[in-house]
Amino acid sequence: xxxxxxxxxxxxxxxxxxxxxAGVDEVGRGALAGPLxxxxxxxxxxxxxxxxxxxxxxxRLQRERLAREIRDTAVAFSVVRVQHDRIDxxxxxxxxxxxxxxxxxxxxxxxxxVLLDCFKLRRLTVSALAVKKADAVSKNVAAxxxxxxxxxxxxxxxxxx
Numbered sequence: 001x002x003x004x005x006x007x008x009x010x011x012x013x014x015x016x017x018x019x020x021x022a023g024v025d026e027v028g029r030g031a032l033a034g035p036l037x038x039x040x041x042x043x044x045x046x047x048x049x050x051x052x053x054x055x056x057x058x059x060r061l062q063r064e065r066l067a068r069e070i071r072d073t074a075v076a077f078s079v080v081r082v083q084h085d086r087i088d089x090x091x092x093x094x095x096x097x098x099x100x101x102x103x104x105x106x107x108x109x110x111x112x113x114v115l116l117d118c119f120k121l122r123r124l125t126v127s128a129l130a131v132k133k134a135d136a137v138s139k140n141v142a143a144x145x146x147x148x149x150x151x152x153x154x155x156x157x158x159x160x161x
Contacts, residue, residue, distance in 0.1 A: 009141075035082055036099055037080070037148040038100050043143055082099050
């Protein structure tokens with residue numbers, strides 16, 4: 001088994017009996033302007049989406065194609081936005097954790113396990129694991145990364161116009 005391929009974490013969780021694994025990620029955290037977006041995605045266990053990887057490793061066209069396929073394939077997905085004025089008022093870290101939590105709560109199907117890219121969320125009702133560079137080893141976190149990035153990029157293009 002390749003250790004740096006998206007899906008490694010889900011394969012191990014599947015062996016432990018977890019079928020509905022949610023991946024959660026955010027974009028816009030390090031940006032100088034614009035909103036923060038967070039997404040949560042649950043892909044089917046057998047989902048194979050060619051080219052699925054960290055959103056930063058994809059071109060815009062690749063991300064947009066992947067986002068469409070993710071939305072069409074997903075068991076459930078959720079996207080939330082946090083506007084800049086809320087971030088200014090409450091702070092980036094608090095808004096980031098709140099956005100990740102809201103994205104999870106927005107899923108139409110409850111996950112059995114949650115994978116997060118770096119950030120730990122306390123008091124979740126399901127087991128969760130924060131993994132550094134999770135978008136490299138989790139197809140669901142990679143999918144969440146792409147969905148969030150596509151939504152944020154579209155918002156930034158609208159703001160530009």
